[in-house]
Amino acid sequence: MSLYPWQGELWQRLTAERERLPHALLLHGPAGIGKRDLAMELARWLLCHAPTAGGACGQCPSCLWFGQGGHPDFRLIEPASEAEGAEEGKKGGRRITVDQVREVVEFLTLTSHQGGWRAVVLQPAEGLGIAAANALLKTLEEPPPKTVFLLVSHQPRRLLPTILSRCRKLAVPGPEQATAVAWLRDQAVANPESLLAESGGAPLLALDHAEPERMARRERFLAGLARPEREDLSALAGEYQQRVGEAWAWLIRWLCDVLLCRATGQVRFFIDHVDAIRQAADGMDEARLWAAYRQILSDGRWLQHPLNGQLLLESWLIRYADLGARR
Ligand SMILES: [Zn+2]
Known part of the structure; x- marks a missing residue:
């Protein structure tokens, strides 16, 4: 796991001081620019035992757990059907269930395994229906100490005001065209300019489309x-x-x-x-x-x-x- 070349500046700003990271951060921007990966990397960095300015160390037990997808102090909430729902033109079937939210709320009532940070990545935040959002509100407003919620949204205007008002909003920029083209070329994409244009400038979509x-x-x-x-x-x-x-x-x-x-x-x-x-x-x-x-x-x-x-x-x-x- 690593950052995309266009995320370096934002990363420096976000990670300047761990203690000052808000307890609920909403990362929003167009689909296909790497917001989910940025949130995952932030979570990994928060949980890492030996973080540097550049990111998580990648070698401590925490990083190893995270890499295996089973970190005890981390939760990822996303719709079960996210893979299919992501197909273009299909916007339905991307709901986060009340049970998923309840499981996380309960997880946060326990003390952390490592005695350190805990992180929850939730995406897409617009997948929270009213019931699931209500189940989350109290914890989102007053999470336990050293707990960070990272919400990801492609369409923040579709979020419930109750969720929006509890998060610090952060616009995640996409790359400049030249940066995206160079990155796609590094991924062995043969016709990066045209695929990037078709994908509205979103490099991760363009990579899928290749x-x-x-x-x-x-x-x-x-x-x-x-x-x-x-x-x-x-x-x-x-x-x-x-x-x-x-x-x-x-x-x-x-x-x-x-x-x-x-x-x-x-x-x-x-x-x-x-x-x-x-x-x-x-x-x-x-x-x-x-x-x-x-x-x-x-x-x-x-x-x-x-x-x-x-x-x-x-x-x-x-x-x-x-x-x-x-x-
Ligand atoms: Zn580490």
Whole structure:
């Protein structure tokens, strides 16, 4: 475990003095920039027996426990379905349960194993429903001594005011573009600029997106959008019926790029497909393009529901194909 290159300055500020770390800290910022890893590293540093300015020592018993995921003075609360819930376009199914919160509250009533610090990482904080938040409030407001709560949030505006008011808020910045590109190149990502653009500048998302099978799916899907024929797009809907969320995210970004390209000649997300987007943008009626974009964007709410994914995707793609058909 280590910090990302763009987190050094924030780390220095946070760790200048252990005793002055607030007992409840809310780390917020865009998804995919490493907030969770930063919180985990802070927790590891707090629990470490021989911490330095640079971080945890990595060798003491505490660091070893932490590395094995079983530190007795540490708890991580996150939704059980976090791995699947993280899929793009899917925002449901990311709830932290009341039982998870109660377990941690109870854990904090015991004395710490090491007689030192205890840390709780909770993420995403927007996964706390009202009942789970209520179960946490009292402990969050007055935790036992030497206890630190590290809450992580991608969408702090969705947090309950009762939670927000009990935390010190800290905006976690993402990297500069050049830093992110260099880091992605170090991770052996072949096309860092375009993946970073597609991921809205979030390097960890870009790294996920670099997975070869996904890249192949992306290319097939974008090739379909570049030459929109009704029949081909119907077939595409069949092929992507199990991945409607992924396809939806590509289609929305593509439409954004088409709209932006018409207005400014630039694209934002698919910088490796700028010619195809320019061509698509040429033949489309602006008002109908906006209408389709708004409709498909708002249809994103159906992604959490067990509807017929193929039909939904097909309706979007046919609507898209028709944009270019009637010039
Ligand atoms: Zn250590």
